[in-house]
Amino acid sequence: MQSKRVMESIVSQFDIPGRYVEHAAIRSGLINQTNLVTMQTDDGQTQSYIFQRINTNVFREPYHVMENIIRVTEHIKKHMIETDGSYSRRVLSFATTKDGTPYYESEQDGFWRAYEFVDNSTAYNLAPSADHFFEAGRCFGEFQLYLTDYDATTLFETIPNFHHTVKRVEALRQAIEENRADRLKDVQHEVDFLLSRADEAGIIVDALESGEIPYRVTHNDTKINNVLFDNTTDKALCVIDLDTVMPGSSLYDFGDAIRSGACDTAEDEPNLSKVEMDLNKYRLFTKGFIKGTHSLLTHREIELLPIGAKMMTYEVAVRFLTDYLNGDVYFHTEYSGQNLLRTRTQMKLVADMESKMDEMKRIALEYADMYAKRFADMPSFR
Numbered sequence: 001m002q003s004k005r006v007m008e009s010i011v012s013q014f015d016i017p018g019r020y021v022e023h024a025a026i027r028s029g030l031i032n033q034t035n036l037v038t039m040q041t042d043d044g045q046t047q048s049y050i051f052q053r054i055n056t057n058v059f060r061e062p063y064h065v066m067e068n069i070i071r072v073t074e075h076i077k078k079h080m081i082e083t084d085g086s087y088s089r090r091v092l093s094f095a096t097t098k099d100g101t102p103y104y105e106s107e108q109d110g111f112w113r114a115y116e117f118v119d120n121s122t123a124y125n126l127a128p129s130a131d132h133f134f135e136a137g138r139c140f141g142e143f144q145l146y147l148t149d150y151d152a153t154t155l156f157e158t159i160p161n162f163h164h165t166v167k168r169v170e171a172l173r174q175a176i177e178e179n180r181a182d183r184l185k186d187v188q189h190e191v192d193f194l195l196s197r198a199d200e201a202g203i204i205v206d207a208l209e210s211g212e213i214p215y216r217v218t219h220n221d222t223k224i225n226n227v228l229f230d231n232t233t234d235k236a237l238c239v240i241d242l243d244t245v246m247p248g249s250s251l252y253d254f255g256d257a258i259r260s261g262a263c264d265t266a267e268d269e270p271n272l273s274k275v276e277m278d279l280n281k282y283r284l285f286t287k288g289f290i291k292g293t294h295s296l297l298t299h300r301e302i303e304l305l306p307i308g309a310k311m312m313t314y315e316v317a318v319r320f321l322t323d324y325l326n327g328d329v330y331f332h333t334e335y336s337g338q339n340l341l342r343t344r345t346q347m348k349l350v351a352d353m354e355s356k357m358d359e360m361k362r363i364a365l366e367y368a369d370m371y372a373k374r375f376a377d378m379p380s381f382r
């Protein structure tokens with residue numbers, strides 16, 4: 001974590017009111033460094049800000065990341081004003097530096113951006129209740145709705161081939177071959193499990209490329225901790241962590257949320273008997289997501305939603321194992337072996353979803369049907 005002196009000097013680059021009081025690290029993300037900074041104005045009022053140092057090994061073009069984010073949040077604000085007259089607490093507002101750029105960068109400090117902390121809100125690593133997960137679904141679904149008229153081709157691809165599962169499998173094969181950290185001998189079971197499903201890795205990419213399902217502007221990292229909840233009402237307020245917003249598939253956003261939120265255990269839970277995909281949570285998220293989109297998804301997207309959940313889970317298992325074999329160079333780890341435990345929980349979820357696939361499909365179609373009728377005359381920004 002940055003020292004007080006360093007953080008205060010980074011904060012002073014930004015055009016935000018008040019003086020720096022203190023900061024604390026927030027450790028839930030696996031890529032960027034995040035700090036909560038408290039500021040105080042002369043009249044004694046305090047306001048908190050989130051300051052993030054972008055990991056430029058992962059995001060090679062951080063300017064493009066910021067440009068995407070500003071464009072997308074402005075677009076969402078415009079729609080929120082049109083429909084509700086206000087966007088307060090429902091979309092991130094970024095601070096600019098004293099010369100008007102939405103980031104500060106220096107050789108010594110790295111690449112920083114800041115946004116206003118949404119007061120009285122919390123991001124949870126695990127959904128505290130099934131109702132929270134319904135709310136998360138609604139919020140991510142609305143995110144898609146607000147961006148449905150945004151031309152995805154105008155956004156930068158901030159991490160090329162981010163959800164290209166086939167290329168993720170290729171990277172795993174390469175890591176196996178190189179065996180850089182000499183860990184291959186411990187993971188034969190995991191390698192076999194994942195490679196035995198490699199034939200399915202192209203399902204979503206192929207469907208996008210053939211035009212069977214549309215490209216949309218998607219979030220691409222819809223972990224449950226990327227939604228803020230209002231502490232008083234428990235309603236989902238705002239989608240955060242917009243670094244990977246780029247052209248993608250609705251299946252990615254739906255799928256990554258199910259993988260991370262429809263189970264009650266941590267990503268590195270060692271006791272695999274506790275790890276399962278809770279069908280009730282799946283049902284509530286699906287309901288919320290389809291409701292939030294005002295039924296804009298095509299029939300084919302709906303049919304493939306459960307496959308999206310399985311493929312996003314499979315893909316991150318492949319990525320965790322790749323990183324384990326490469327010596328933990330990508331995802332932040334707190335102990336040796338964490339990426340392997342993460343791989344195993346995701347494999348368990350893949351197997352569990354495979355056994356529940358028919359029911360998952362039935363539920364998705366049930367809510368699609370229900371909301372198609374309900375939203376027949378509602379605005380969809382189309």
Ligand code: GN1
Nearest residue numbers: 028029030031032221223241244316
């Ligand atoms: C990373 O930084 P965070 O925790 O929001 C990763 C996601 C993974 C996730 C797994 C840019 O997200 O793709 O699903 O870890 N983000 C990036 O926990 O690689």
Ligand code: MG
Nearest residue numbers: 029223226241
């Ligand atoms: Mg995050």
